Amino acid sequence: MTGPTSAAAEPIRALYLSQSVGFVHETVRRPEGGLSLSEIALQDMARDSGAFTLELTQDARDITPARLAQLDVLIFSTTGALPIDRATWDAIVAWIESGRGGFVGIHSAADTSLAFEGGEAAWTAFLGGRFDGHPWTEGTPIRLSTMGPPVGLATSWPNGTRFAEEIYQYAGFDPSRVRVLQTLDMGYGPLRRPYPVPVTWIRQIGQGRLFYTNLGHTPSTWADPRFHDQIVNAIRWAGGRVTVEAAPNPEAQDASAVMAFSAAEGLPPYAGNPADIAEEIRDLQGVHPEKRDGDARAWDDARARLISRFPPASPGQPSTVVREGRLWAAPGR
Template identity: 35%
Template sequence: MIFHKFLMAAVCGLFLFNTIAEAAPKKILVITQSAGFRHQPVNRKGKETCQVEDVLAKIGKSSGIFTTVNSQNSIEAITRDNLKQFDGIFFYTTGMLLPDGDPREALMDFIKSGKGFVGAHSAADTFKKYQGYVSMINGSFAGHPWNAGSNNGFLNHEPTHPTVAMLGKEFMWKDEIYQYNNFDPSAVRVLFSLNMAKSKPQMPYHVPVCWVRNYGKGRVFFTNLGHNGSTWENETFQKHLIEGFKWSLKLTDGPAEPNPELQAKESIKAFALFASQKMNLDHDKLLKDMMAKSGDAKFIKLVRENGWKSKGRNMDLIKAVLAEVK
């Protein structure tokens, strides 16, 4: 009887220990170094922390999901030994943060080993000359026609995904939005994009804004929102980030399989809207005719390449696509 009670107590103690261990907050390395342009939300302005660091510490504590360790010195922070203590890493950064060789590979290996990566805004304007990072985050900054003061529309392609469920199917947001070089539609699952019908300027190409992917055994979550300080104080954006961290840390699930077919249709939608307005064409008919070719890889490649190369100005490239629709 005594042994039985002892055994039950031991089992209960083990269960309690495991529950506490599982509930323990994850540890995130927060990198806000600017080796290029410095954004206001990561400017410490003589203080110990910047706005981004303060917000992340606050939402990590209030959610109980994570604690943060801050650094604006990547060479010191991103080493194989130092990374061992962390469950994930966050970037709001610019420029070439690390020298060539092992420091960069240590970062990539950290994510591939099963850790989480969360990137905001100019994380996509970082390591532009390091292909390993560009491939991991799946893009590099190529301008922002949608400036900080612009209020643009967005289409949420997967409103049931935990990382974007708080945003609704369509929404408006005031922030600076990037467009990208080196973006591979077959590598990521795009969760929301610019809605060209409700954005200015309107361009003849798809502009993804938030996406997720698996990277080795790890998970990558990127959102381009975050240029404006007001975005960081917005509770909806903070929920977006919390869920991004949870997903990247494997505390929640949501699909990460790439969705190039959806992206192809978004490319068609943006192109058809632009071309119909500029060329005075019947939008609905053009969209229907183009969508009928959405499964044609050669046609989609032409739509993407000519739309992007035109920059909304070279109408000969637009006409070349239209010639393939007839």
């Protein structure tokens, strides 16, 4: 992440929306007469960093074209179909595309849509993916893997950081449109699935910038200095104050998909081109038994086809792996 631009003397003007039309997270719940935990944490980040000023709202109707003219960054930790109409949404997208605005999405921003016809699809295309369950429930031990050389939007979490958090998986995710910065390490923890699960990504939208991280479900995450550092850097980047490479990294994501599969299945490294099988690996998410009322036939068949394309296990290598808390036999092994 390179240094400040000439505009750095002026703090970024940020608005934090923490509206819950769907599930209400504890981090956004306001006590009577007070502010939520996440609002207080963001106020602390603004004060301690001096990088941005902060306005707070829990009503998306406060975001109007006139209000956008007074802002540099929108921060969303939201759920459900937000009361944003098509005209206002078009204004938000145009504001970002022009480079006048940026966006920071936190955790449940991926469990969000817009209250107009086609609003869910519009939001998914904008953010880069939508909530498709959270197999990694609150408190599940995870390990974060950095994708490629670390950049300033992920360096507060060194490669291999162990953590505990609720982690989403995503539908509508297109690797060709985003640059993934962090992903789950499927070689660690009690819950390992043989497909990739991104945690943090960025994308360029016209001249504007979007940052999203899955982190932020638990109060302890909002209290973590590493999370504070990441969000402050994300606001700086989305506000155009620093430069980070944002070009999509689908090749790195393909390699990560293959690594996720081999780690979860206990297999040797893949000898071929990751692009040849990465999409098949990603497709496993959609045929997991939990998506099919417990029917594991498609899941087991797809895994067996993929396993057959990896080198044979070396002598003495276990033919079973622990996944999702129980022992699984590797098909055909």
